[in-house]
Amino acid sequence: MYSNGAAEGYMAGGRPPAIWAEGLRKVYGAHIAVQRVDLVVQPGEILGFLGPNGAGKTTTIKMLTGLIKPTEGRALIGGHDIQRDPVAAKSLLGYVPDTPNLYGKLSGWEFLRFMGRLYRVPTAQAEHRAGELLRLFDLTAAASDLIEGYSHGMQQKTALAGALVHDPKVLFLDEPTVGLDPKSARLIKDLLGQLRDQGTAVFLSTHILEIAERMCDRVVIIDKGTIIAAGTMAELRARGGQGSLEDIFLNLTGGAEYAAPAEVSA
Amino acid sequence: MIAQQAGRTVETPLPGSAGALLGDTWLLLTLRWQIMVNKFQHRSAGARVFTIIGLLALALPVGALSAGVGFGGGWLLRTFPDLALEGILPGLILTVVALMLLITSFGTALGSLFLSSDLELLMIAPVDRRAVFLSKLLDGVEGNYAIIAVTAVPALITYGLGQGYGPLYYVLALPTLLGTPLLPEGLGALGVLLVARFAPARRVREVLGLAAAVFGLSCSVVGQTSRFWFAPSVGRAGARPDVHALQIQLESFAGLPLPSLVAGRGLAAAGHGDLTGAAVGLAGFGLITFGFFAGCVLVAERLYTAGWVRMQSSGNARRSQARVARDAAHVGWLGRASVPLALALKDWRMIPRDLRNFAQLLGPLVMLPVLYFNLLGGGGRRALNLTQLTGQFAPTTLDPAGIGIAIGILSGAVLICTQIAATAISMERHSWWLLKIAPITPSELVRGKYLSAWGPFAVLSTVLLVAATLWRGFSPLGALYGWFGIELLGASILAMALGFGMRWPRLAWENPKQMNSGWVSLATLGGETVVGLIGGGFLCLPAFSPPQWALAAWIIGPLGAIILAALGAWGALAFGLSHLSDIGEA
Numbered sequence: 001m002y003s004n005g006a007a008e009g010y011m012a013g014g015r016p017p018a019i020w021a022e023g024l025r026k027v028y029g030a031h032i033a034v035q036r037v038d039l040v041v042q043p044g045e046i047l048g049f050l051g052p053n054g055a056g057k058t059t060t061i062k063m064l065t066g067l068i069k070p071t072e073g074r075a076l077i078g079g080h081d082i083q084r085d086p087v088a089a090k091s092l093l094g095y096v097p098d099t100p101n102l103y104g105k106l107s108g109w110e111f112l113r114f115m116g117r118l119y120r121v122p123t124a125q126a127e128h129r130a131g132e133l134l135r136l137f138d139l140t141a142a143a144s145d146l147i148e149g150y151s152h153g154m155q156q157k158t159a160l161a162g163a164l165v166h167d168p169k170v171l172f173l174d175e176p177t178v179g180l181d182p183k184s185a186r187l188i189k190d191l192l193g194q195l196r197d198q199g200t201a202v203f204l205s206t207h208i209l210e211i212a213e214r215m216c217d218r219v220v221i222i223d224k225g226t227i228i229a230a231g232t233m234a235e236l237r238a239r240g241g242q243g244s245l246e247d248i249f250l251n252l253t254g255g256a257e258y259a260a261p262a263e264v265s266a
Numbered sequence: 267m268i269a270q271q272a273g274r275t276v277e278t279p280l281p282g283s284a285g286a287l288l289g290d291t292w293l294l295l296t297l298r299w300q301i302m303v304n305k306f307q308h309r310s311a312g313a314r315v316f317t318i319i320g321l322l323a324l325a326l327p328v329g330a331l332s333a334g335v336g337f338g339g340g341w342l343l344r345t346f347p348d349l350a351l352e353g354i355l356p357g358l359i360l361t362v363v364a365l366m367l368l369i370t371s372f373g374t375a376l377g378s379l380f381l382s383s384d385l386e387l388l389m390i391a392p393v394d395r396r397a398v399f400l401s402k403l404l405d406g407v408e409g410n411y412a413i414i415a416v417t418a419v420p421a422l423i424t425y426g427l428g429q430g431y432g433p434l435y436y437v438l439a440l441p442t443l444l445g446t447p448l449l450p451e452g453l454g455a456l457g458v459l460l461v462a463r464f465a466p467a468r469r470v471r472e473v474l475g476l477a478a479a480v481f482g483l484s485c486s487v488v489g490q491t492s493r494f495w496f497a498p499s500v501g502r503a504g505a506r507p508d509v510h511a512l513q514i515q516l517e518s519f520a521g522l523p524l525p526s527l528v529a530g531r532g533l534a535a536a537g538h539g540d541l542t543g544a545a546v547g548l549a550g551f552g553l554i555t556f557g558f559f560a561g562c563v564l565v566a567e568r569l570y571t572a573g574w575v576r577m578q579s580s581g582n583a584r585r586s587q588a589r590v591a592r593d594a595a596h597v598g599w600l601g602r603a604s605v606p607l608a609l610a611l612k613d614w615r616m617i618p619r620d621l622r623n624f625a626q627l628l629g630p631l632v633m634l635p636v637l638y639f640n641l642l643g644g645g646g647r648r649a650l651n652l653t654q655l656t657g658q659f660a661p662t663t664l665d666p667a668g669i670g671i672a673i674g675i676l677s678g679a680v681l682i683c684t685q686i687a688a689t690a691i692s693m694e695r696h697s698w699w700l701l702k703i704a705p706i707t708p709s710e711l712v713r714g715k716y717l718s719a720w721g722p723f724a725v726l727s728t729v730l731l732v733a734a735t736l737w738r739g740f741s742p743l744g745a746l747y748g749w750f751g752i753e754l755l756g757a758s759i760l761a762m763a764l765g766f767g768m769r770w771p772r773l774a775w776e777n778p779k780q781m782n783s784g785w786v787s788l789a790t791l792g793g794e795t796v797v798g799l800i801g802g803g804f805l806c807l808p809a810f811s812p813p814q815w816a817l818a819a820w821i822i823g824p825l826g827a828i829i830l831a832a833l834g835a836w837g838a839l840a841f842g843l844s845h846l847s848d849i850g851e852a
Contacts, residue, residue, distance in 0.1 A: 065703055066703065103697050106615065110615065114608055116601065117601070118608065118700075118701075118704040118706060126601065127601060140594075
């Protein structure tokens with residue numbers, strides 16, 4: 001787990017981290033969704049953000065991206081406070097939620113052009129980038145159709161294309177492979193590698209532990225709103241026992257206790 | 267069939283049997299009722315009280331009107347026994363109610379049969395698909411019975427009491443009323459099943475929304491202007507309605523083999539203790555109604571499954587490579603616009619594409635004939651003739667007819683465009699996150715959303731004013747002043763609607779009608795009234811001031827209107843902006 005001091009150390013280093021969060025907390029009435037989250041993600045780093053259902057993953061992502069205000073704490077994107085300097089911070093980030101919820105009455109082309117304008121990408125650059133992304137995600141043939149006619153996977157890929165139009169420095173992905181066919185899922189894995197090479201920080205929330213194990217430089221595990229483990233795979237093994245990330249995850253979150261009875265009753 | 271469940275033996279009906287069908291249907295219906303009860307119970311106490319009060323406020327006047335119709339009809343027939351229409355009225359009441367149910371049944375059936383969110387779950391569950399169809403078909407049955415309870419029951423009771431009918435009338439009225447919704451529901455479902463074979467259900471829903479709006483608009487316009495169409499024949503002095511002709515028309519209508527009319531004749535016979543007549547009438551009704559409904563259920567499995575499967579694969583199968591290439595090459599305004607203009611362009615593309623949303627804009631047009639005919643004295647005897655009224659007081663500086671036309675244009679254009687402004691945030695619905703996460707300032711967002719409402723307003727109001735100027739031959743200066751007043755007050759009212767829409771947005775809606783929040787409508791109406799009346803009063807000062815005060819009136823009038831319009835717009839926008847960051851927090 002990162003301490004405040006470690007976070008301050010990253011900030012003092014000169015180059016701002018891609019994501020920096022300190023003491024993020026979110027309370028809904030009597031329910032504490034996120035207890036206290038400290039995070040640092042460097043440019044060119046892929047961070048896997050894991051946790052059981054209802055652990056606070058999406059709430060944390062929403063606080064980091066400025067979609068909801070934290071009850072306490074603050075988050076910086078590229079050194080810009082997401083609450084105090086939102087325009088500068090948001091211009092650096094891209095976000096793909098678990099459920100796309102795009103504008104169904106826009107075509108794929110119109111949506112990407114609209115996103116290009118929202119992120120102030122020069123027209124020629126946006127056109128080139130949109131065409132490239134449509135080709136990459138195999139959406140060119142459907143680009144003139146309204147998004148409401150797309151399948152879930154196509155909408156997911158359109159959302160990803162929209163998040164990449166402005167070439168973000170920080171990319172938040174919440175379950176990006178849900179609903180994707182194997183070819184598209186593989187494409188996203190390859191894309192993550194390319195983004196890392198280009199210096200883009202990727203914050204990846206996923207339940208597919210194989211992706212996290214293979215793709216992520218570091219992994220953070222959250223449970224009941226609190227980060228319970230963080231580090232490289234080697235560091236997690238040292239703490240959570242030998243084995244796959246799945247074993248470590250189940251050991252840390254208590255899932256292993258449920259696995260055996262489930263097998264017996266099945 | 268004997269099955270083992272959790273260590274105990276239970277007997278279940280054979281799959282496909284009538285018992286299984288009824289059992290599954292009952293299970294699905296009770297599940298839906300449970301969801302309804304849960305929804306109500308999880309509301310706040312205040313919301314529950316408001317719901318009950320709202321329903322009573324709607325039901326009591328309609329029920330009273332229905333009772334009045336039944337009582338009045340009975341009195342009329344007792345007073346004029348020569349009419350010999352006694353056996354017809356119960357049938358007419360049932361027919362009117364059945365027609366009301368038929369009008370709503372197509373939309374209800376479409377929503378429940380093809381657009382419910384639980385369809386996939388139910389269609390793959392090991393339940394009889396006919397049960398799924400049947401339970402979905404009966405989805406709106408509570409609503410239909412509520413309509414019957416409010417519209418038909420009071421009328422039939424008061425009619426029966428007035429005619430002194432015996433208890434058999436009331437006893438047989440109950441199964442008749444219970445059976446009345448079945449035929450409209452069956453017809454609506456059949457229509458939906460047939461349409462779903464050719465068109466995607468979501469597009470049908472949009473077209474249906476637009477058709478309903480156009481139908482409502484047409485009815486309203488015809489109703490508002492009826493005195494002009496019928497004036498030559500009805501308005502003649504000394505003309506009396508031809509009662510005999512009316513009686514013949516009613517009798518020929520009552521002879522139609524409609525189940526509701528057949529049931530009505532049976533009920534009237536039951537009222538007199540005529541058991542044979544009652545049995546014939548109600549048996550005919552039951553045969554047609556239940557027979558048709560049973561037929562629907564029997565053919566449903568194949569039609570419904572085919573329609574549902576089609577909906578699952580209703581993608582965009584036919585893609586034109588030429589169109590794709592053209593769209594790729596044509597950047598258009600959207601690809602070059604500033605952030606506010608891009609937001610407005612996005613809205614202008616989306617609103618007409620969702621026909622249900624577009625239909626919302628047509629609603630306010632219902633008011634236009636009222637405004638034009640009544641304000642401008644279009645010929646009605648009781649209409650407020652503004653031209654004559656203001657002409658009595660006003661000097662000739664401003665044309666009173668011009669003021670009336672300006673009010674009409676302002677009202678019409680504002681009525682349409684406040685809908686866009688008030689729902690500017692709500693229309694984002696689940697896609698609000700895209701704007702919230704984008705690096706745009708609140709000012710850019712407000713400018714974009716304002717532009718999407720103000721743009722159509724400016725175009726519409728200017729076109730209407732130019733047309734009115736050419737038609738009435740207003741002076742250029744007068745037309746310019748009128749245009750200034752319309753644009754000033756309209757711009758302020760739209761800003762207020764946008765501000766209130768930002769304060770009380772509704773992002774969770776299924777039907778665009780639900781975008782409108784009550785608070786937004788109320789606050790916008792208040793703002794419109796204040797700015798429209800006081801601001802309009804300021805602008806009209808030059809028309810009503812004595813000649814020696816003319817110069818002062820020409821300065822104070824427009825200046826006062828500008829200050830009021832600016833204050834109204836600024837206040838509401840500041841109010842809305844202060845809550846902008848809270849939208850979508852939950």
